[in-house]
Structure formats: C-alpha cells, structure tokens
Amino acid sequence: MIAGPLQLLAPDGTVPAGEAVDAYADYRMDAAQLLAAYRFMVSARAADEWAFSLHRQGRLHTYAPSTGQEANSVGSIMALRQDDWFVQSYRELGGLMARGVPLSNYFLYWLGYEAGNDNEVDEFHLMPVAIPIASQLPHAVGLAQAERYLGTDRLAIGFIGDGGTSEGDFHEAMNFAGVWKAPVIIFVQNNQYAISLPRSRQTASNTIAEKAGAYGMRGVQVDGNDVTAVFAATAEAAEIVRSGGLPTLIEGVTYRVAAHTTSDDPNRYREIDEVAAWKNRDPIVRLQKLLRSRGLASEEELQASIEEARQHARDEFDRVEASAAPALEEGFQHLYAELPPLLQAQLSERRRLQERTGK
C-alpha cells in the first residue's frame, strides 16, 4: 500500500511527480474522459444544490445531499463498465449521473414517488437506494460471486460511508469477499462524518483502507477529491478483481460539505473553519484547473457546462413535480409476482373505503 492517500492531481491543479503517479500511468483519464467527468460532476452538483433550495422552498421533502463527494462517485463509476453491478447507499448522485440514470427518476424518488425507482436493471445494473446502513454491502459480494458462478467477467462495486464501516454487515461482506475472492470492489466514501460522529470516533484504525488486509483483501486509500486518482484506483482494482485477483477496498477520503440531510444542522457539531478548509479542496474546482491548464476547456466553456446543468436540473424537476397522483393500487403492485387472494381482499376493502369516504 502507498503511504498517504493516492493523489494524481494536486489541489492546485498540477500533476505531482513521483513513483505513485508513474505506477498509475496506465490508468490515466484521457481528454474525453476528463471532460465527461466534469459534466457528470457539475450535473450532480447542480441537481444537489437545486434540491437543497427546493427543500427550503417547501417543494421537496427530506433530502440527502452529496455536494463535495462527486469525485469519489463519478471517478469510480466511470472506471467501470455499464454492466458492472452498482450497489449504492443513498449518496451517489455523481455515480448515478455517470451511469446515465435519468435525473427525473432521482427527483421522483426524493419527491416520494414510487416511480422514481423505475430504473431498468438490464440497462443500469443498479441496486435501489439502501437506507439501512451497511446492509447493501453483502448484496454486492453476492452479485459478484454469482457473476463468477455464471462465468461472466462482470464485477460489483458496493458503496458505504465511513459510519457504515462500524456495522456488522461491513465486516461480514468483507469476510465473504475475502474468503470467496469475489470480484468485488468495496468503496468507502469517507466523508469524515456519520451525521454528527466524526471519523476519529467511528474507528480507532489509522485508515479505513488498512482494514482490508485482515480480510485477505487489497486496501487502497485515495484522495477522494481527486477524480483522476479515484478513477485510476478503481480501474486498477477492476482489472485485478476481473482477472481473479484480490477483492479491493478503496477508501476515498473526502468531506461532506453540506448537511447530512435537510433536517440536519451541522453547525451543532463541527467548526466552520473545518468546512471552509475542505471547500478549498473542492473536487470540481480542482478538475477545472486541470482542464484549463491542459487547454481542454476555456473558462467560458466550463461556466457554460454549469449553467446548462443548472437549467437541466430545474427543467427535470419541474417536469416531474407535475407528476400525476399515484393510484391506490400502486402499493399492491410488485409485492409478489402474483397478488395472493388475501391481499386482493385487502385491496378491495381499501377501494370500498375510498368509494365510501372519498379518501
């Protein structure tokens, strides 16, 4: 393991020299990938900021923002194939953008419409939002192992927060992954907080990445605000696990710049200076510096992308906000392949009540 988080792009937008950088030469993002990463990251940021302000306007319920964490999410998903399994928790908006999931579905979900979960499995290979912390990780390991059984070369990536690493399912998933040598990548979005609890009180371990060793996994710590490092570490891990090598834990060190959710007030538990320091390490700003210095985009083009993303977020939200009211029947659909008579009776009773009361 490399000492200190892997960094291939410094906060000032320069590419550091040294062994670490050379070692990842094969996993460098090309111009098109850098530009795509920028688009995905600004799409996520714009949607996130818009969602936050929609909440203040009373147009959106509780919302979990991902501002500041876009590099982890976008870099890792971009390094994988569209048919690799994407097992999310609830803060991977950047990754969803990179997968091509329509923003309209994302907004629908957070607006409370069941239809927001209409993401075709064959198109996105995406598991639904998993709110019980860490419970999604064993799914990633099972998906990966099943793909091996079926003889494909697909892998699975499972996301989890730093808080989630304290849960039993984190341990069980890693343990199964190691024992099976499953083609799986576990990606820890270390954003320094689990609601109010700082990373230092979540585990006494020096890094989260080093936990991997005890499970017979590889562990890599990356600068999670450096999209190129996240991409490189994930691409390397993908190559390794696809060819039967050790499953990999990637710890992306980043920061939850916004509140935990719209119901949270982070000023109760952290200093404004700390937040400011991390804002200076913004992953989007860092990428902008690289794009400019490489001559891949002008300032105007960079700003135009942001404007475009903001407009898109507004348009998509307006479109779904006017969604038709859901039907009573919806809750009964997709519960079982076939609705048992006992539930048909419950549905009929609800219909009757609705007819009698208008409610």
Added chain:
Amino acid sequence: MSAANLVTSVNAGLAVALESDERVVMYGQDIGRNGGVFQATAGLQERFGERRVFDVPLAESGIVGTAIGMAVAGLRPVVEMQFSGFVYPAFNQIVSHVARLRNRTRGSMSLPMVIRMPYGGAVRALEHHSESMEAIFAHVPGLKVVIPSTPHDAKGLLLAAVRDPDPVIFMEPKRLYHSPQQEIPEGDYELPLGQARVVQEGDAVTVIGYGGQMRDIRAAAAHLKRQDIAIEVIDLRTIYPFDQETVVESVRKTGRLLVVHEGPRSFGVGAEIVSFATEEAFMYLDAPPRRLTGTDTIIPLPASEHFYFMQPEHIVDAVLELIET
C-alpha cells in the same frame, strides 16, 4: 415411491432442485461435507460438487445478504440457517431487503430464494433451539412463510418454494424430522403454496394447526374418532399467505374453531386465523373460537418444557369443551 421421513424428504427435494436447475445453489453452515447438523443436505455436496453446495463463514447476515445479490444476478439460492433461533443476525436483511426488493424496484428485480431453517421445540434442546417464531416472518409484507408437517408435503412444498418467483421462509419442524416414514414420489413434484390440506374431514369442530403440533392434533383426532367425534383437521402448510378459503369453508360447516400452535399466543398465527374466521363466518359460529398455543413466556429449559407444549390430551379436552358450548 420410496419411504422417507421428513428430513430425508427435505434432502430428496433439495436434490431434485439441484438436479433440475443449474441456477440453484445451496449454502450455509456445515451443510457441505458434514451434510448439515440434521443431515438435511447429506450427500448433496458429494453429488453436485462444491461449486453448487458449499459451506460459508459463520455469519447469518452475510449468508442472506449475499444470497440477495446472487438472486438478483440470476441464481436461485437456497440457504440454510442452522437453527431458526439463529436467524436473527439476518433479520435486517430479511425484513429490509428480502421482503422489499421486488416492490422497491417496481418489479424490475425479484428474489427467487429460499431461506430454510429447522424450528420448533419439544426435543429437549439447548436454549434458543426450541422457538416457533413464524409469526414474526408472517408479519412482514413481501415474504411467504411455509411449514410442512409430513414427508410428502415437505418435498413438494420445498420444490414449489425453490421455483417460486418470490422469497420463501421455509421452516422445518425438527421434532418431526425423524417421525415415521411415509411413501413419497421418487421424482419431481410440487405442491402449491398458499393451499391448506384437509387432513381429516369432520363436522364437529374445525381444528387448524401446522408443523410441529400436527402430530398431536392427529393423535387427538384419532382418539376422538373412537368416541365417534369427527373433527375436521386442517394443516395450514402455508402460514403466509394462508388459505382463507379452506379455513372459512370449514368453519362455516362446523361452526366451531380451534387453532393449535407452538408459538406464543399474543399476536400469533392463531390470533389472525381466529379474527379472520370471526369476521367471515360470525353468523355460523356456535361457540367462541379457541386457541391452544404456547404461552407468552420464554420456552423453559428441557426439564420443564413439557409444561409449554400442547399435548393430544389438551387438544381432546378443548374439543370436548367446544362441543359442549
């Protein structure tokens, strides 16, 4: 036909499941080389190989959680919990994901998987090895809960469970694992989930049970027959979704209802059956329905466990009282 007891019929069903579908995989604790602590999977690893029948680390949440991933990817995992008393570490996976995934993905994903577990008491077992907590699972929308009580039913219901498009909790009454053998079909057969079986027709009282207490109910029925009392005995077989039609038809016919089960009484399966029958057959009832169940107490250690479980004598007594009212 061949002779089987309940555990060998489970074994035979698992073998047919593996044989007939390459997507079926089985795993759990000590189920491979050791064949399972009750020998339910004896010989399966030898026959089908370690790729399809294997042991995994001692971690129930990991077992069920990975099975979810496997089912989404297109396999049909059949996982074993060594005892139902140790399913609780996996409870979060079962309640939060197994039961919900089809619904949460609007039918885009489904979980054809079976979670098997020996359950129930009256075998003088250690602590945590005697409980009947089927009501907990039956209370979770999105699950199916199946409990066989005979070798014939065990194999047929198990095969139907493995092939069901939705997740099934399959609870095996361990006190009946080695009950007398029965002739069961050699090959492949399925018995539909959600259908109860009328074990004995009668018009005196409807007695509904399932799993471990069926043997006691049958013994009581035989005893009553000698006194010329014909009770109607129903083996529920599927706890959720239970066969409302068979229940209500029988209660309308007999006008008297007794439900027998091992699990604690309050909010139990009997509570649901009795309220349902009362709602649907109130005018036909000649006596208040009764429940003979476990009490809302912790199952005692072996020396006093006989106080907990219902015996045939208790069932006979309750039937006679019901007839008198």
